[in-house]
Amino acid sequence: xxxxxxxxxxxxxxxxxxxxxxxxxxxxxxxxxxxxxxxxxxxxxxxxxxxxxxxxxxxxxxxxxxxxxxxxxxxxxxxxxxxxxxxxxxxxxxxxxxxxxxxxxxxxxxxxxxxxxxxxxxxxxxxxxxxxxxxxxxxxxxxxxxxxxxxxxxxxxxxxxxxxxxxxxxxxxxxxxxxxxxxxxxxxxxxxxxxxxxxxxxxxxxxxxxxxxxxxxxxxxxxxxxxxxxxxxxxxxxxxxxxxxxxxxxxxxxxxxxxxxxxxxxxxxx
Amino acid sequence: xxxxxxxxxxxxxxxxxxxxxxxxxxxxxxxxxxxxxxxxxxxxxxxxxxxxxxxxxxxxxxxxxxxxxxxxxxxxxxxxxxxxxxxxxxxxxxxxxxxxxxxxxxxxxxxxxxxxxxxxxxxxxxxxxxxxxxxxxxxxxxxxxxxxxxxxxxxxxxxxxxxxxxxxxxxxxxxxxxxxxxxxxxxxxxxxxxxxxxxxxxxxxxxxxxxxxxxxxxxxxxxxxxxxxxxxxxxxx
Numbered sequence: 001x002x003x004x005x006x007x008x009x010x011x012x013x014x015x016x017x018x019x020x021x022x023x024x025x026x027x028x029x030x031x032x033x034x035x036x037x038x039x040x041x042x043x044x045x046x047x048x049x050x051x052x053x054x055x056x057x058x059x060x061x062x063x064x065x066x067x068x069x070x071x072x073x074x075x076x077x078x079x080x081x082x083x084x085x086x087x088x089x090x091x092x093x094x095x096x097x098x099x100x101x102x103x104x105x106x107x108x109x110x111x112x113x114x115x116x117x118x119x120x121x122x123x124x125x126x127x128x129x130x131x132x133x134x135x136x137x138x139x140x141x142x143x144x145x146x147x148x149x150x151x152x153x154x155x156x157x158x159x160x161x162x163x164x165x166x167x168x169x170x171x172x173x174x175x176x177x178x179x180x181x182x183x184x185x186x187x188x189x190x191x192x193x194x195x196x197x198x199x200x201x202x203x204x205x206x207x208x209x210x211x212x213x214x215x216x217x218x219x220x221x222x223x224x225x226x227x228x229x230x231x232x233x234x235x236x237x238x239x240x241x242x243x244x245x246x247x248x249x250x251x252x253x254x255x256x257x258x259x260x261x262x263x264x265x266x267x268x269x270x
Numbered sequence: 271x272x273x274x275x276x277x278x279x280x281x282x283x284x285x286x287x288x289x290x291x292x293x294x295x296x297x298x299x300x301x302x303x304x305x306x307x308x309x310x311x312x313x314x315x316x317x318x319x320x321x322x323x324x325x326x327x328x329x330x331x332x333x334x335x336x337x338x339x340x341x342x343x344x345x346x347x348x349x350x351x352x353x354x355x356x357x358x359x360x361x362x363x364x365x366x367x368x369x370x371x372x373x374x375x376x377x378x379x380x381x382x383x384x385x386x387x388x389x390x391x392x393x394x395x396x397x398x399x400x401x402x403x404x405x406x407x408x409x410x411x412x413x414x415x416x417x418x419x420x421x422x423x424x425x426x427x428x429x430x431x432x433x434x435x436x437x438x439x440x441x442x443x444x445x446x447x448x449x450x451x452x453x454x455x456x457x458x459x460x461x462x463x464x465x466x467x468x469x470x471x472x473x474x475x476x477x478x479x480x481x482x483x484x485x486x487x488x489x490x491x492x493x494x495x496x497x498x499x500x501x502x503x504x505x506x507x
Contacts, residue, residue: 052393085397092395102386106408113402122394168394 002029004063005172005203011050011060011216013043013227020046020270021057022227028172028220031199034205035214038224039250040171047078047224048176052094053087063248064111065171066095068238092120095165095173101157102151103164109136110145114166121168135163138191155186159193172203179210211254211261215239278454280447287443288464294361294439295426301365302425306372310385313377324373331370337431339363344435358431370427375417381408400490412483423469430465438466 006028013021020043028034038042049055053070062069069090070122082090104112112256113132117123123131136142139159144152149160158178165173178194181189187210195217197204208214214221214235221238223231223246231238231247240250240262256263277284302499312324331339354362383406391401433442444461448454 054389054393088392088395088397090395091393094393096390096393098386098390100382100386103391104387104391106407114393116394116396118403119400164394211296219320 002031003065004028005030005032005065006051006205007061007063008047008051009061009063011057011062013050013055013057014045019227021050021060024060024221024227024229026229026232028203030171030203031201032220034220034222036205036207036222036224037211037214042224043227044178044224046227048096048174048207051174052091052096064090067093069094069267071130073133075229087119092116092132092168093171094171096167096171097158097161097165099176099178101159101181103157103162105149107148108145109141109147109149109152109160112149112160116164116240117167122253132163136160139163143227149216153186154182156187158186158190163195172205173197175206175208177206177207177209179208182222204221215261223250244257272456272459273453274456276447276451276453277460279408282449283443284440284460284464285446286410286441287438287461287467290437290439291426291429291441291465292468294364294429294432294437295358295422297361298364298368298425298429299422302368302372305369306376309369309373310376310380310492314380316349316358316468328370328373331367336363336367336428337434339367340431340435355437356432356437358433358436360429364425364432368421370419372405372418373422374461375414375421378417379413382413385410415476415480415483419473423472427465428471440479457480 004027006103008026011021011024013155023044023097023122024047035045036046046055051069053062056070058105061073067212068082070082070087072082074080076212087230103116107115110129113135114125116206117128117131118125121128129216133142133145136145141152141156141159144160149157152160152184158256162173175194180188182190191210191213194204194206194213198217198219206213206218216235218235220233221231222229222233223238223244225246230244231241233241238247239251251262290426292361307322309327312320315321334342340363341358343363344356347354347359364378387405387409388401391405396404429439430441432439434447440461444457448457451457
């Protein structure tokens with residue numbers, strides 16, 4: 001049996017009358033690369049914030065690896081709210097890379113990566129530094145460790161944010177629209193980085209508008225609309241499926257602008 | 271013609287008064303900042319009753335003339351059976367008054383930070399205390415300096431009101447000397463100059479502190495190249 005990295009069980013979140021999350025269920029096994037696609041305002045951001053328990057849902061459970069986050073559900077069916085400290089201990093198992101990155105501008109690149117390790121994972125400063133250096137090295141920004149976030153480029157900042165999350169050894173990495181704030185040249189750079197991670201077996205969930213990424217790199221596509229996951233499965237199957245009218249309409253529109261979108265391989269053969 | 275002997279002969283009195291003013295405002299600064307720290311955490315917290323309590327404190331303090339607050343404490347407390355020296359009452363009143371303004375300053379500086387700063391710290395597992403200490407406080411110290419200096423200079427001058435309840439601070443000393451010498455010009459020009467010297471010294475110290483902070487954050491204020499060029503340091507923490 002494959003291990004589960006992240007599980008959402010019946011997540012419900014209401015804002016007044018509207019349902020930002022409507023009975024969201026999914027299980028992401030280890031090593032899977034999931035892309036989460038959907039129109040603006042469909043609840044993607046709320047979902048990410050809920051998965052981290054930054055916005056507790058009105059109902060439902062989140063499970064990271066083998067542990068619940070926020071609320072425990074015992075085998076006997078007892079529900080227990082976790083204490084703040086318990087939540088803090090489980091949260092770093094989800095690595096989050098924000099759209100706005102949210103690097104800490106008063107800390108150097110290295111400190112951005114070491115501080116959470118020291119404070120949260122209680123690692124020794126030397127160990128944290130070794131870990132940070134190894135990660136920065138792997139992401140090819142080791143030479144920037146003493147710089148401040150304000151001194152480096154957008155693509156480099158993105159790598160720092162990724163290193164900061166990875167340093168906590170998360171079960172899964174969540175990327176919130178990792179390319180939307182970047183110029184076109186950097187988009188390619190970040191996408192190839194994500195592709196590299198995917199090839200390396202990292203478990204990821206990527207909220208994205210880069211449909212080519214969703215189609216070519218991700219092993220699974222989840223389509224969200226009005227707080228529900230309306231389609232979920234193999235990217236090519238979801239893209240060509242006509243089962244759900246909303247999904248079909250969405251990709252019809254994409255197809256209208258990119259005639260080869262649904263059948264990229266035909267073009268290459270031509 | 272102004273008579274300089276009025277000043278020279280009473281210089282010890284003036285200096286004692288000045289010292290008292292310094293003491294009172296220094297205590298009010300420390301206590302007020304402590305109150306400000308606690309009350310701003312309460313105002314920013316997610317616990318509604320705490321928020322209301324702190325907001326009420328700020329609203330009352332900011333909506334009351336200082337002299338009225340002072341009278342309330344100095345004449346009100348004894349009526350309730352609590353008798354304390356005028357100096358204590360005066361210091362308490364000034365601390366409470368300053369605390370409300372410091373609360374607002376801290377709150378505003380925290381609010382001005384992007385929300386993601388706090389959130390990213392919490393999401394990676396930092397406790398509220400760790401997030402405040404490592405992420406929020408270092409970033410608000412710089413922006414806090416100018417408004418805090420402003421507010422504190424007002425407090426230094428506002429402490430002159432304590433003379434009305436016989437606290438022997440600078441203005442009170444001036445009133446005493448004035449009563450003995452009948453030389454209001456000499457006396458109050460001296461008093462004004464001493465106030466000016468105290469506030470100027472304070473502002474100067476604050477400017478130094480601010481420059482040091484700006485030095486620590488030079489990366490955010492200058493382009494990288496210029497920063498690299500001017501840096502030549504090893505003392506970064």
